[in-house]
Amino acid sequence: MRIATFNINGIKARHQSLCDWLDEATPEVVLLQEIKSLDENFPRELFEERGYRVETHGQKSFNGVAILSRLPLEDVARGLPGDESDDQARWIEATVIGDRTAVRVAGLYLPNGNPAPGPKYDYKLAWMERMKARAAELLELEEPVVLGGDYNVIPQDEDAAKPEAWKDDALALPETRAAFRRILHLGYTEAFRARVQGGGHYSFWDYQGNAWGRNNGIRIDHLLLSPEAADLMTGAGIETALRGREKPSDHVPVWIDLDA
DNA sequence: ATGGCTTGCATAGCAAGA
DSSP states (O other): OEEEEEEOSOHHHHHHHHHHHHHHHOOSEEEEEOOOSOGGGSOHHHHHTTTOEEEEEOOSSSOOEEEEESSOEEEEEESOSSOTTOOOOOEEEEEEEOSSOEEEEEEEEOOOOOSSSSHHHHHHHHHHHHHHHHHHHHHTTOSOEEEEEEOOOOOSGGGBSSGGGGTTSTTTOHHHHHHHHHHHTTTOEEHHHHHOOSSOOOSEEOSGGGTTTTTOEEOOEEEEEOHHHHTTEEEEEEOGGGGGSSSOOSBOOEEEEEOO
16 A cells, blocks of 8 residues: 655645646555645636545635545544644544555645744744644554644754855754654654665755755654554655646655555 | 745735745
């Protein structure tokens, strides 16, 4: 079972290139972020005709997450628990029924948090604390769990081409990295880093300043695995080449293979 | 970098992103 996460930066602008990639890569499950669409405006038929179930948690203009799955989905849940007043669409969960094992999957779009310090950074850190609570609950299932999405976290300096440019940024501040580690230390494995060592691997390149041409990237899209999921992992990768296509998202898909 | 691209939207300049 291949599970990918992909911040598409707007489904309206990206549905064609997303479908092209689905047709060639044929992942079983795709976690989408920044659909920037209301549920009723999401072009679900495009994916249904390719054999995908579609579950969305959208909002107007900004944010919005979705799950596409060629395998059956059960127990879909929308919204990150812990703050009734939070109306930003950044979290969706479902259980994917694999051929051998069911996998609980969460798709997430973690707040950017800039400028830091400030209210947006406070929201990011509070959101990460809520995510930690939910991540801990999911571990108690003692089942394969995958938390995949745009984390807006550069875990270590080696995950940026120019780490000095990010040292005061909400994506890389020590407090951000510590909050990310607190989630990991509950017992999760960061999939890509568990399989590939060293720097030079990125999932985002800014549209500005010819960042792609200069390979001035950062690695901020991650898949966190419960112990039961990590035991099933047979591969992980980044679809780097998609960034060089026509009208690309500024992110590329990151994926894992699970023997599930 | 004073965010120099891109997206969505009350379709005209903004806000937001990272």
